[in-house]
Amino acid sequence: MRETTGHPSAYFERVADDRLVPTVHAGGAWSDDEQHFSPVGGLLVHEIDRHRAREGRPALPMGRVSFDILGRIGFEEFEVEVETVRPGRTIELVQATMLIGGRSVVTARAWFLATLDTEAVAVVDAGQLPGPESAEPWPLSSVWSGGYIASLDTRRVGQARPGxxxxxxxxxxxxxxxxxxxxxxxxxxxxxxxxxxxxRQDPAEWMFPNLDLTIHLFRQPEGEWTGLDTTVTFGGSGQGLTSTVLHDVRGPVGSAQQILTVRPQPATVPAR
Known part of the structure; x- marks a missing residue:
């Protein structure tokens, strides 16, 4: 097993064409010995982009990417395999798989669609968020720990409430x-x-990790900021849902959904 590093300016370092190691910035929020999924998701899209460029595929925008988290994402060296599932000039499907020790831990499937001029019928119902320059700085490290959380600049729009x-x-x-x-x-x-x-609940008392992430885009995002207008719902039988309208500084770009497994932290389970 290759020892992970502490590169000051990246979440991952490439050690071979298809092998990478996480740096301290990729550390998870639920456990110190896991990677946070958020940069992993971005990395798999990056690897899909590299694969398509190497194959000389047409420059199509991504319309959807779905991730399934199949197991624990250990804080160690990993491999990424990418394949074109459905090639095409106007519609294409590409899959990427992250493996640790030969075991699949995350799969990503991305659909790419042709660009057409539809400005004449374009309609967006969601309103635009106030820009990040007017939002209140809010360190997410006040709620969560881990290297990834510490790497963020987060700014809150308006007042938050549970969920x-x-x-x-x-x-x-x-x-x-x-x-x-x-x-x-x-x-x-x-x-x-x-x-x-x-x-919705104190993460020291309740766990609610997501098992997946599905992103739909009706416009390609631009700029350095990701806007997250989020609602979290807990059901009564151990399942939850995080639903987000996604924004860049120009306005809405799409939506994201995450299914959650909701359960009490082990230390809070009453003794029998």
Missing amino acids: RGTVWASSRVDLVAGERAGATASFVALVDTANGIAV
Whole structure:
């Protein structure tokens, strides 16, 4: 097992074409020995972009990416495998898989769609958020720990309440050391943060990790800020849902959904 490093300006370092190691900035919020999923999600989009560029695929915008978290994402070296599932000139599906020790821990499937001029019928019902420059600085480290959380610049829009919050998030940390990631990959790298900005219960007493993340985009995001207008719902049988309208500084760009497994922290379970 390769020892992870503490590169000051990236979440990951590449040690081979398809192998990477996390840095201290990728540390998880639920456990110190896990990677936070948010930068992993951005990295898998980055690896899909690299794969498509190497294959000479047409420059199509991404319309949807869905992630399934299959197991614990240990804080150690990992491999990424990418394949084109459904090639095409106007619609394409690409899959990326993250493996640790030969075991699949995350899969990502991204749909790419052709660009057409539909400005004449374009309608967006969601309103635009106040910009990050007018939002109140709010360190997410007041709620969560971990290297990834510490790497963020987060600014809260309006007043938060349990299960409801709106935040702008940005990071000066690159995805991969020495590599330039695309705007969409960098944007996606911050989306999983949504599950932590509108907590319904104290995470010291309750766990609510997400098992997936699905992002739909009707416009490609631009700029360095990811806007997260988030609602968290807990059901009565151990399931929850985090729903987010996604913004860049120009306005809404799409939505994200995360299914949650809700359960008490082990220390709070009453003894029998």
